[in-house]
Amino acid sequence: MSTTRHELLHAFDLLLAPERFRDYGPNGLQVEGRTSVRKIVSGVTASRALIEAAIHAEADAIFVHHGLFWRGQDGRVTGWMRQRLGLLLGDDVNLFAYHLPLDAHPELGNNAQFGLRLGLVTHAGSAGRFGEQELGFLGALPDAGAFSDGRALAAHVERALGRKVTHVDGGVHGRPIRQVAWCTGGAQGYFEAAIAAGADAFITGEISEPQAHYAREMGVTFIACGHHASERYGAPAVAGHVAAQLGLAHEFIDIDNPA
Incomplete structure (x- = not known):
């Protein structure tokens, strides 16, 4: 056809x-x-x-x-x-x-599909979005599950994507990660909005110099897993x-x- x-x-x-x-x-x-x-x-x-x-x-x-x-x-x-x-x-x-329309689509877009790849469930409605033009997604593991800490989440992302990630652990070792925010690609600038939305951890493609300091000072884990790797x-x-x-x-x- x-x-x-x-x-x-x-x-x-x-x-x-x-x-x-x-x-x-x-x-x-x-x-x-x-x-x-x-x-x-x-x-x-x-x-x-x-x-x-x-x-x-x-x-x-x-x-x-x-x-x-x-x-x-x-x-x-x-x-x-x-x-x-x-x-x-x-x-x-x-x-x-x-570009941004593909990031934002609620079922088929980069962020939605990336969340599925990681086994995360996006919160319903506006509770599941944050940041400029509501491009960021917020969710958690099914059935109110949690990662034991930031290192466990980073290891989970590495297994899901088959590659090493950059991980800045802003939390206390052993503190559970319940609320996970993510925005694929070069969305490191969304980190502060993710923190304001109540995230325990933020996952994106890239990291710039300020994000490591924000993670340590705010106690929120930051994971950069690659621009291309997150948008496949x-x-x-x-x-x-x-x-x-x-x-x-x-x-x-x-x-x-x-x-």
Whole structure:
């Protein structure tokens, strides 16, 4: 089966509601390719490696979290930008990118899928959200469970993601972690909002210099598990959902990234 580029864009927009968000770049169709779409390849970032892999997989469209265009960037089409655009335009492949809308979707987005990966249950309604544009999620283990302390939570995250994390234990050793806040990617700036929301621990992708001090001074555990590593789950969930809806083929291609 196939659909049109326009119908595919409409399905993504209907699901992710990009008009609700103040974002750092354009959401939706970033590069126009062929009109008819039979196969979608999803990935985290529109890197040259992903575009080449999608072309090899005979994709008509690519769906990513990190697109090509960002507010304030150099607008010249040279170097890496020329290479990526050249591949997309040369093979007539559509590029769809959704940034904050993909983070925020309550079931299929990066934060929702990341919480599922960790076995966390998001609190219902507004109690389960915090921070600017309510992008942060707040929840706990099922059945009012708790992690024995910050180190136990960090070990749990490492097992779930299959990689080492950066862990700053702000709590007292042996103090249970009941309320867990998370926001994938480069959301270290949400740490103070997570503390204000009552979190015992905060999980995100990256850490900057101030967060270690906040963790120790406020007694709240901070875990950075990698930007790419925390955002591998929303794109395939959304693209797979829409592909099934429209009867299209879908393949997730994960380009290795240590970040």
